[in-house]
Amino acid sequence: MIISKKHIHVTCAIIERGSLVLAAQRSATMSLPHKWEFPGGKIDTGESAEECLQRELMEELNIGVTVSRALSPVTHGYTDCTVTLYPFVCTIHSGEIILHEHAAVVWLKADELPTLDWAAADVPVVAMYLTTVIPD
Template structure:
């Protein structure tokens, strides 16, 4: 989604982690009662004041999954606009360094085969991240639009 540069809404930067292992991608399901309840997403969270995207992603993954990660390539952000703000979802290709995974913010998680990733009910912005990731892997021949807004 391209956001017009003249938008006056607050931009919330939300880095997320894409974990891929042996042809599977990690997905986490949001708990009931949360916004976007039961939707699947890539774990992560918003950048707090004074934090970098990298610091926020390390913190959020530790809070949500209780694992240490190695952060790799930053992919093209996805944008989701709601009535009050613009979410800038910034995907990073990551690797888990520790285990086990202990969920604190999600109902469940799955390692989903790349060719079956679209069978889950993903949050809207995460769908765009999936396409960006598949393009990065060379799996998809999608044309990516360029956004005028940078986060």
Template sequence: MKEVTAAIIIKDDLILIAQRGKDEKEEGMWEFPGGKIEIGETDEQCLKREIKEELDIDIEVGDFFGESIYDYSYGEIKLLAYFAQFISGEIKLSVHSSIRWVTIKEIDKFNFAPADVPLVKKLKNLGAI
């Protein structure tokens, strides 16, 4: 099972979601950005690195939010999600086709990748961010 991180990035009470790009697995679906944990890397280090690589922004990783396990056709993943605060930078897309800053009420309008769905439900149950 691969362990993957996801950042629930919050700025001004909005949550950043990203649409998976062309030629990516689950192309066109939405997700909380993040990526695979490398050997010797903590979850927090992974998130900072992945967000910098994928979006060119700096974040501060906060509290652990939750996990989701999903068995895709290409293998099982454990998605480890953390709250994060946007610190600085201007978003530049490299692997995603689009990003959106959404409210908790708007989040249901987007088609999320299966591993992210339980995290979306958990966020909705929390209500306001």
């Protein structure tokens, strides 16, 4: 008997501030505890990816963002599910970061991003983003 894994569609925000990029650390109570990720969340039925991104960032971080561009979606198979990430490069236009779900956030230069212990689905997003960044 073949049991198909759940396929989850998730947005993620690559939030830029000057030459820095935001990374968020998952809390101990989240799946993949303590791994780093670009913040975002599951797309609800009938919701566009950009609507989801705005909703999730307000819920998780208390911020509104302006999307500057989308990157190509990335699909990763975990043991219990498959995740397709829809990454968007953004800037904050309103709010101050308040952590509602994450353990921590850091602002890093793009070339420092690979030093973090990323969730597996985010690893190719980091690599793709780095190909789009012009070094200082």
